[in-house]
Amino acid sequence: MTQLKQKFQTETDLAGAWLSVGHPTVAEVTAMCGFDFVLIDTEHTPLTLETVENMSRAVDAADGGTETLVRVPSDDPVRIKRVLDIGVAGIMVPSIETAEEARNIVKAVTYPPNGIRGVASGRASTYGDDFQQYVETANDSVTTVVQIETQTGLDNAREIAAVDGIDAVFVGPADLSANLGIFGEWENDRLDAAIDRVVSAGDAADVPVGTLVVDPTDIETRVEQDFDFLIVGKDTSHLSAANDRIRQRYEKAVSQHTATTMSED
Template identity: 80%
Template sequence: MTDLKQRFQTETNLVGAWLSIGHPTVAEVTATRGFDFVLIDTEHTTINLETVENMSRGVDAAEGDTETLVRVPSDDPVRIKRVLDIGVAGIMVPRIETAEAARDVVNAVTYPPNGMRGVASGRAATYGDAFQEYVETADEKITTVVQIETPTGLENVGEIAAVEGIDAVFVGPADLSANLGIFGEWDSDRLDAAIEKVVTAGDEAGIPVGTLVVDPDDIEMRVEQGFDFLIVGKDTSHLSAANERIRTRYEDALARSTAPASNED
């Protein structure tokens, strides 16, 4: 199987799923649906490293080729190191604003002598059984995605996207709109222009640009905006929408069954 890093480099229209419920069953069930990857969010959730490890096991247990990315809370190299030691396919790092910050992220995911990632024989290295092989090949396989979410990041997105070792750029629409002072104004011309700038920067650097779509009705719009990949849907949103839909259907059925009979002949 081609690893996710290579697929980002050679394929278009990859599709992912967003996971914020910290349970391996949710990860495993999602991975059975044919996604190229799942994204476990540890920035805005209470998911800890042990849970990430078990969710990754859930993804690995599912049939198919789905891989695991983890959104880390920040560009802290210690946190990045510990996540990668779990054996996931890569990371997404929020709020990257400069090329220097992007290079720091690449440095954190890269083993010496070219980087600073600490060497250990954890799950990623099959607990030592594939220690040397993993260390020698990991740099070529770890997927590194950075998020553009601020005006400063937007200003520097061309330089950020051009940093060697950055595999993809991701637009955080909620944070970007908030930081532009237009939170929730999804039809704003300013937000459209910002998105276009990021997409153009990715095209010029030869790396894909993606975003998150929670509302299925927005998928076509994001495709038309030129995004190369999408994370479609979020586990909590799916659960909420499905519960609302089934409860409403039941209430509608009850209403129809108790409606007064027609007096028509």
């Protein structure tokens, strides 16, 4: 069992980081910061599998125990198989709406006879050196996270969370609010009720529920909503916020200096 899968089963308050910039340096620097895991997004980014593999290498090379999850674009078992062959700790699958879809995800990450994952050597099995051992243990090692992002997913949240082999459930706040017709209304009571519904479903199934926080001021709110884990921050948002903050500080310093100089003249 991977360390991350075990953490999801035995610990709370795990912290992850969202990566959408396709460069190993970004992954390595982030992994050095003590996160339990990084989530590499391939649903809404142009990242290739080769890029994901190199980012995963960078995470593994960093000091500490950070592991790699990859958000795949869909529940396509071929894509899931190829991502897992890279040797990452697990996957996140977006927009799961039924327990049957969740069961199909579990089958896709599981080797036969219980699943349909194709058997082949790759980085996950040390390029074949640990082939037999990897195949024999992989079924109990892959971390499987599913996203609930639609009204149908909400309606079936308890059944989805209860599927054997699902390690965690993730609320996609942007897509969920959009599907509910309240996009970006982060304080809307309907969105709060939807979040509570998913969190309650996770509690009933004893499966952790998490979400993404981009704005640091939202962290306390999400903690108060009883999420079991959070992905706290996104690389592109960090870059944007830090660049804007440092530019504004420079402009303020220049303005103050100019005002002082003029008053002295």
